Structures are given as structure tokens and as C-alpha cells.
Amino acid sequence: MNYKDLDKIKVSSRLDDTIRFAIEEGYSKRAKTKKRGLKKHIAAAAAALIIGTTAFGMAFPTQAKEIPIIGNVFAYLSEYAHGNYAEYKDFSKSLDMACEDKDVKITLNDAIYDGTTVMVTYTLESEKDLGDDIYIRDDLDIKGYFGGMTGSSGIYKVNENTYIGFMRMTMDKVFDELDVRLKFDNITNHKDLDIKGKWAFNFNIKKTDTDILVANKGVTKDGATVKIDKITFTPMSTIIHYSQQVPEEAIKGYFGAYTSLVEVKDDLGNVYSGEGNGGSGTKNLMKFSSTYGKIDKDATKLIITPKVEFEVLGEDGHRIIGPSILKSDEKEVLDYLKQKGTLPKEVFLDDIVIDLK
Structure with a gap:
């Protein structure tokens, strides 16, 4: 979704202040409808899709810079962001997949799928400091799935030239395993930073026990x-x-x-x-x-x-x-x-x- 499309979205008035604050602080709110998904009733469902999306802040609290290691992004999200991910690391799949372009290296750390939501964490390392308030455009696709998707993503600075991020997407169909394609193509601060590149990953993940x-x-x-x-x-x-x-x-x-x-x-x-x-x-x-x-x-x-x-x-x-x-x-x-x-x-x-x- 492009930022210019935001004005086209019907949003409940109870979210006005939340969304205004989120944009100012650098939140990433998203609601994605894939091909053939929810076409018939998208107008009726759009509000619920948007409202149901939880976004994590990217305002980079000072505590983030004090984390000595970044191997467990789930632990950081549980302590400093919304959501309870304290035990996710123990049941996630270690990916350790890296892709480098335009002097920026992105490494996928872990992924987990609970039958409803797939969540991926990653580390971003740059040759130069990109500043505190950056945004990264991402896109996640599931092979063979054409339904609606809602979710959220965020990125946090943890050290000089180093950031941690996550992406969380929910589907309306249950699979035993997923073939996932995740790509990033733009890093910006909506001011003077605009890095266009190609960081793409493909991986398979099985559903946790349920x-x-x-x-x-x-x-x-x-x-x-x-x-x-x-x-x-x-x-x-x-x-x-x-x-x-x-x-x-x-x-x-x-x-x-x-x-x-x-x-x-x-x-x-x-x-x-x-x-x-x-x-x-x-x-x-x-x-x-x-x-x-x-x-x-x-x-x-x-x-x-x-x-x-x-x-x-x-x-x-x-x-x-x-x-x-x-x-x-x-x-x-x-x-x-x-x-x-x-x-x-x-x-x-x-x-x-x-x-x-």
C-alpha cells in the first residue's frame, strides 16, 4: 500500500487520534487484500480489517539501544512493544537467511506460524548509519493462498548501523505448512533517505502444534x-x-x-x-x-x-x-x-x- 492511498481508506473515528499519532511516531499500519480475496464484500469488511490491525511503534525507545544482543527479537518485542512473545523463540524456526543490496544487509532471524498468523523477525545492518526513524517497505506472500490478510510490521534501531524488525500477517485459512515469499524493496525516512533495493527471501514453515x-x-x-x-x-x-x-x-x-x-x-x-x-x-x-x-x-x-x-x-x-x-x-x-x-x-x-x- 502506498502512502498516497491512505486517504482512500475508510477509518472509524475512534481511530483518528490513534492513526494520527501512529503516523507521527512512525508506526506501520497495514491491511492487505490479495487477489480474489474479499472482493465481494470488501467495502463492508474494510473497517474491520483496518481496525483489527495492530501496529507496533517505531519510535525507537532509548531502551532498545541498551540491548547487548539482538539474537532474540521476540524478547525485545515482549518487553518494549505490544504483544506477548516471551515464549515464541523456543517454538520458532531459525532461518538465518541473508541478502545484501545497496550496502544494506538484511538477515531473517526466525519465523513462526500458529495456524492463524505467521510472524518473521529480521536484522538490518547498513554500511552507514540510516538514522533513528526509518521505515522499510515489505511484502509477504503465501504460495497458494488468495484470501484476505491483515497484519503489522515495525523496525527499531538497536545499535549504530543496526536495526531489528518484524512482520506479522494473519490469514483466514489454516495450513499445515506455508511456502513464504518475503521481500523488501525500499528504506526511507520520508525525508532525505530513499534506498531502493531488492532483498527477497523464500522459506517453508510448518504450523506449530495446536x-x-x-x-x-x-x-x-x-x-x-x-x-x-x-x-x-x-x-x-x-x-x-x-x-x-x-x-x-x-x-x-x-x-x-x-x-x-x-x-x-x-x-x-x-x-x-x-x-x-x-x-x-x-x-x-x-x-x-x-x-x-x-x-x-x-x-x-x-x-x-x-x-x-x-x-x-x-x-x-x-x-x-x-x-x-x-x-x-x-x-x-x-x-x-x-x-x-x-x-x-x-x-x-x-x-x-x-x-x-
Whole structure:
């Protein structure tokens, strides 16, 4: 995706400040739809794909420069970025693949695939210092896969002339193994740095061991039904797959609806943090997933609190307006909503309790 295309994306108003801050600080947000993937319902699903993408900061915290070794990028991401990757290194595949061009060497360190998301870490070394705030354009393709993909990427300076980075992409189909092609073709700071090159890699990776619990349990409120379809347990993570169904009469007047999991906790009092992997589907039926850390082995129940936000399309036909706008002072937008007669709203549903044992 080119930066000039960003204005074409419909984005929920509740993300306005987040996206503005992310761009200023150098975040890399991406939502990619491959050939033939989600063509039929891309307009309805676009908001969920964007919202579901979690981006890691590239503002290069000073702690990054204090890391003595960079062999375990997962450890850095767990400590200084969003996400819980503490145990990913133990179950990842070591790649140790290098490609050099334009006096820049990129080495792929590790890759891991949990059946939902593939994540790759890498090291970038340059003959000269490229500065603190750099961006690298990347592209990941899976052989034989033509569905939708959402994800995030980031790069951090850790030493003079040395950077670490990652790429994380989620698919809506499960494979036993993947043939991956990952390429980088541009390094820039959007100012005076513009290095065009070719750094391309091909590798195969197998899915980690998984244990699937079919939950098929949901709740309904204000016409919206949220159901926990299944939970995937891997050696290093927990993936919650859930769906949202909103009939036409319940969504009349709204652009669409988007479900997030407000809280995930167990019966021992542990609260789990996670990140959304995006979603796909139609205006009436959407499917999502979110990845969390490992669940306490002694827990017997998982308590999940869902929230559905009903969103309104802005007057310009581009902006998607979420419930957070009602707490803002954007008079023109608020006047438009009053005139339209449909206000965005959020609906907190009852907890969904899943028996683990």
C-alpha cells in the first residue's frame, strides 16, 4: 500500500487520534487484500480489517539501544512493544537467511506460524548509519493462498548501523505448512533517505502444534449476536476465534458494526492481554480472531466480555464514525449525526463463559 492511498481508506473515528499519532511516531499500519480475496464484500469488511490491525511503534525507545544482543527479537518485542512473545523463540524456526543490496544487509532471524498468523523477525545492518526513524517497505506472500490478510510490521534501531524488525500477517485459512515469499524493496525516512533495493527471501514453515476447543457459545443484545466459535491453544499462545452476526433490521441506518473483546480473564483472576488479528466477512456476518498469551494451566473457565460498536458513515462518504465521537467537540460531525438521525453506539454484551476442562 502506498502512502498516497491512505486517504482512500475508510477509518472509524475512534481511530483518528490513534492513526494520527501512529503516523507521527512512525508506526506501520497495514491491511492487505490479495487477489480474489474479499472482493465481494470488501467495502463492508474494510473497517474491520483496518481496525483489527495492530501496529507496533517505531519510535525507537532509548531502551532498545541498551540491548547487548539482538539474537532474540521476540524478547525485545515482549518487553518494549505490544504483544506477548516471551515464549515464541523456543517454538520458532531459525532461518538465518541473508541478502545484501545497496550496502544494506538484511538477515531473517526466525519465523513462526500458529495456524492463524505467521510472524518473521529480521536484522538490518547498513554500511552507514540510516538514522533513528526509518521505515522499510515489505511484502509477504503465501504460495497458494488468495484470501484476505491483515497484519503489522515495525523496525527499531538497536545499535549504530543496526536495526531489528518484524512482520506479522494473519490469514483466514489454516495450513499445515506455508511456502513464504518475503521481500523488501525500499528504506526511507520520508525525508532525505530513499534506498531502493531488492532483498527477497523464500522459506517453508510448518504450523506449530495446536489443540482446538470448539466453543460454539454466544450472547445476543440489541439484535447483535457475538459467538465464540473456537479457541486454539498453541505451545506459546491462545487464539480466540469469534463471529458477529447482525441482521438487517438491527443494522439499518448504520454503515456497519465491529466487535472487540473488552476483557479476557480466567476463573483464577488472571486477566490476559492480546491483540486483534482483524476480520473479514459481510455487513451482516463477520469473523474475527485475537491472539493472547498462554492460559494458566490451572484455570477451568475463560470469561470473555464482548462489545459491539455500531458505526455511521460520514457526510463525505469516507469517514466511518464510531461511538467515541459522542465524547468529542467536533461540532460539524455531531451536527451531521443529529441531522441524519442515527447516532453511533456501543453495546456491551453479557460475559461468555467457556469451560476449559
